Amino acid sequence: MRKEELIENLKKIVGDQYVQTDPEDLYAYSYDATPGHSYMPDVVVSPGTTEEVSKIMKLANENRIPVYTRGSGTNLSAGTAPLKGGIVLLMLRFNKIIDVDLENLIAEVEAGVIVQDINDYIAQFGLIYPPDPGTVKTASLGGTIAENSGGLRGLKYGITKNYVQGLEVVLANGDILHTGGKNVKDVSGYDMTKLFTGSEGTLCIVTKAYLKLVPAPEAQKSMVAVFDTIEDAGRAVSGIIAAKIIPATLEILDNATIRTVEDFMHVGLPTDADAILLIEVDGHPVIVEDDAKKVLAVLKENNAREVTLARDAEHKQQLWTARRMALPCLAKLRPTTFVEDATVPRSKIPAFLNIIKKAAKEHNVTIGTFGHAGDGNMHPTIVCDLRDEEETKRVRAAMDDIFRGAVELGGTLSGEHGIGLGKLPWMELQHGKEGMEAMRAIKRALDPNLILNPGKLLGEC
Ligand SMILES: Cc1cc2nc3c(=O)[nH]c(=O)nc-3n(C[C@H](O)[C@H](O)[C@H](O)COP(=O)(O)OP(=O)(O)OC[C@H]3O[C@@H](n4cnc5c(N)ncnc54)[C@H](O)[C@@H]3O)c2cc1C
Known part of the structure; x- marks a missing residue:
């Protein structure tokens, strides 16, 4: 399908004012909070209803057009960068807290709502929604579900997947699916809610979620x-x-x-x-x-x-x-900031901290480390200048030491930021060929034309 034809069709679905095509607008959606990844999309579209998302997906699927779903763009793994052009699907018009069910302690919330707004609203009922990434005041619910975000309270309260009890999603072919819901216990079939939570925009578009709420601590x-x-x-x-x-x-x-x-x-x-x-x-x-x-x-x-x-x-x-x-303070030191989130079993924290220190010294790079120590989830943060090729090589070598070190300690490449593009080179190291093939089989089954966030999480499928 020609670009002009695509734009006309999108306008028919959502209305002219919700389709952006000016180069300066497109540029604003060519990157996210991750350094070093900027790719121009063909068009940015902001649907307002699940039915509109479904129609957009049918159009994209029939014409094999890549779709990059975006919330607030605060992710740190280039998750929203439109690597292969196509459509950026902006979800921020899904901005309603639909219901707070006090008898079941469940909130029904649209995907574009900002996480802090959920907490501000439910405070009047003495309730909290615990997942609280550093970006709690800017990140969208859909983005945090797609990244399975953690945060400062993760140690005691767990992470996003522990609070998403049901979802409304749109699949690559436009089908609208409902998973889970208000039942505390539900073992009817595969747990699709858990599969979609953390799928980084590669398996579906989240339009609505049922969230478990808990009493605020006294x-x-x-x-x-x-x-x-x-x-x-x-x-x-x-x-x-x-x-x-x-x-x-x-x-x-x-x-x-x-x-x-x-x-x-x-x-x-x-x-x-x-x-x-x-x-x-x-x-x-x-x-x-x-x-x-x-x-x-x-x-x-x-x-x-x-x-x-x-x-x-x-x-x-x-x-x-x-x-x-x-x-944000470390990011002010140098032009480029790489914040990683390799995670190890808690008992291995001292050993992992030593690996990070050694990598900084051996490769002569500046690394500030902070993080959710109680979860074993460290944020070694490398500040550098991406324009300096020689320095960038040293940074990559330090990252390689850190990721390999984490995996050798029985850890993982990512505790909460996801894989996106940044950590692809190390995925097989952690999951093996068989693990990668199993995940790719799921991707191919749900998105046979590979249009949802192509190139991310699993690389080429
Ligand atoms: C300063 C700073 C601090 C941070 N601190 C933390 C932290 O403590 N813990 C933590 O876990 N993360 C942290 N992050 C990372 C980031 O904030 C989270 O990953 C956040 O949840 C992303 O939300 P978003 O709305 O910005 O998503 P986006 O960046 O817009 O998207 C993230 C991913 O989700 C997909 N996506 C977005 N919306 C949908 C949808 N509706 N349906 C399907 N897929 C969708 C996108 O395609 C992309 O792959 C931090 C980031 C920064 C910049």
Whole structure:
């Protein structure tokens, strides 16, 4: 189908005002938060109903036109970059919280709603929707479902897949499918909800989700622990878990990250510390007191130089803002920022931190490491200049050491950011030929013309 014909057909489906074709508009959707990937789409279309999505998919499928679904474009794996041109399908008009069912503690929410807006709305009922990526104020629900996003509360509360109980999706051929729903237990057939959650826009378009909600914790206690060696901080993380305490949040910042955040934010972080841990326990007030005491004891046993409890709500807010600003602050150091999210079993955190340190030294690159230490989910963040070819080669070599090291420790390439384009070269290392073929078979069955986010997650199918 000619481009002009495609555009006319799309206009007939959604209306002229929801089809963008000007080069400056197309350019805005040629990239996302991932450095080094920019590809021009032919057209950007913003459907407003599931039926419109279905019609667009029928048209694209019949004419074998690539479709790149996009929420807010904050992903860090080039997941929305329109590698092969074609259609960018922008989902932000799906912006309604349809229902909050207080008897079943389920919210019915459209895919384009911003995650923080869900939490702001359900706070009046004393409920929370726990998945909270660093981009909670900008990321769309559909994007977080497609990436199976985690966040700061993942350790105790789990990640997106633990809260998506049902989906409305559109398949590559335009079929509209409903999976799961309000039933807490449901083993009728394959668990398609779980399959679609984390499928990175390669198997379907999510239009609506049924989300499990949980009661907001009655009390919380936040603290910051300062360490002279990052190894001690790593051991303290394993120690807290071994003591059978599951904090809501257990985050680590290394020295490079502490100094950078303090430079920009001036919140009084100890710039001479090798690492700090930010910890929050929550729940019933009595249990919170008890857990906080136990955590304190483990921190001391593991040579924490100093532990400070958040004085009040404002201080607590300051600490968590400092953590959320880790990536934006590191990103200010150099023109290019690669933030990775290799993850290892928690007991292997000290070994993994050593691998990252060694990679930085051997390849002479700057790596700031922070992350969800309680999940074993680290964010080694390499700052560099992509225009410098020699430096970029060293960066790639450091990444290779980090990914291979994580897999050798029994870890994974990605704890939450997904594979997209960036981590494709290492997929077979983790999954083997058989694992890759099994995933490609699923892709070919649901999207035989390979039009949904082609080139991502599995490479060429
Ligand atoms: C500063 C910063 C901090 C971050 N912190 C975290 C963190 O703590 N934890 C974490 O997990 N992630 C984190 N991320 C990554 C990112 O924010 C998340 O992956 C986010 O969930 C993506 O949402 P989005 O709406 O921007 O999705 P997009 O970037 O638009 O899309 C992401 C993927 O989902 C697909 N997609 C989007 N909408 C749909 C849909 N409706 N149906 C099907 N597929 C769809 C796209 O094709 C793409 O593959 C961070 C990113 C940044 C920049």
